Amino acid sequence: EVQLVESGGDLVQPGGSLRLSCVVSGITFKNYWMSWVRQVPGKGLVWVSRINVDGSSTSYAESVKGRLAISRDNAKNTVFLQMNNLRAEDTAVYFCASSRYDISTGYLGPFDYWGQGALVTVSS
Amino acid sequence: SYVLTQSPSVSVAPGKTAKITCGGNNIGNKNVHWYQQKPGQAPVLVVYDDSDRPSGIPERFSGSNSGNTATLTINRVEAGDEADYYCHVWDGGSDSWVFGGGTELTVL
Numbered sequence: 001e002v003q004l005v006e007s008g009g010d011l012v013q014p015g016g017s018l019r020l021s022c023v024v025s026g027i028t029f030k031n032y033w034m035s036w037v038r039q040v041p042g043k044g045l046v047w048v049s050r051i052n053v054d055g056s057s058t059s060y061a062e063s064v065k066g067r068l069a070i071s072r073d074n075a076k077n078t079v080f081l082q083m084n085n086l087r088a089e090d091t092a093v094y095f096c097a098s099s100r101y102d103i104s105t106g107y108l109g110p111f112d113y114w115g116q117g118a119l120v121t122v123s124s
Numbered sequence: 125s126y127v128l129t130q131s132p133s134v135s136v137a138p139g140k141t142a143k144i145t146c147g148g149n150n151i152g153n154k155n156v157h158w159y160q161q162k163p164g165q166a167p168v169l170v171v172y173d174d175s176d177r178p179s180g181i182p183e184r185f186s187g188s189n190s191g192n193t194a195t196l197t198i199n200r201v202e203a204g205d206e207a208d209y210y211c212h213v214w215d216g217g218s219d220s221w222v223f224g225g226g227t228e229l230t231v232l
Contacts (some may be wrong), residue, residue: 035221037223044208044210044223044224044225045159045161045167045210045212045223045226046223047220047221047222047223050220050221059219059220061220062125083139088196095166095167108214109172109173110155110157110169110172110173111159111167111169111212111221112169112172112178113158114166114167116166116169117166117167
């Protein structure tokens with residue numbers, strides 16, 4: 001059974017920091033790009049960041065560039081999202097999601113597995 | 125950056141066919157994925173690479189993609205299909221994933 005389990009969600013004051021973790025099991029982690037997606041309750045899905053299979057390449061949505069940082073530890077099957085200088089508009093449920101990458105063909109798959117989400121609330 | 129446009133809502137009677145569209149500039153040149161999300165739950169992949177279904181997804185779900193529009197079709201709609209549906213693509217030009225705004229499917 002594939003499981004993605006997020007942790008680290010919390011209430012934090014504006015300007016504060018938080019680190020989300022997502023532990024993955026049931027898949028060959030090193031074969032998957034990983035992403036973070038957020039969703040304000042009642043609103044749509046918004047992609048936040050992604051990291052490639054070995055962590056050598058990352059990208060971010062414009063709204064979070066310079067404040068959020070994605071990383072991974074393939075030895076621990078874990079992806080992280082370091083969140084700094086948090087703003088009220090960062091309040092959301094944060095999902096981690098996996099997409100298979102075939103290095104031989106360059107094929108990048110859909111978000112086939114998702115975590116259950118971690119709630120981040122930024123408020124004073 | 126690349127933009128995907130979905131109608132906010134679609135309503136359909138049980139047993140009928142629902143079509144949910146996703147518009148984007150030359151989206152026919154991209155692989156489109158579709159997710160179903162029910163309240164309080166994580167999204168679930170229902171169609172990938174325009175028209176393929178993951179294992180466990182009923183054949184009632186199908187997809188197509190051409191020109192500037194991708195379409196998710198749900199045949200013989202059931203009450204349990206009531207959910208939000210999102211289209212999704214990888215935009216290599218901006219090195220980013222993009223979601224549509226989502227379509228709320230209501231089963232009458």
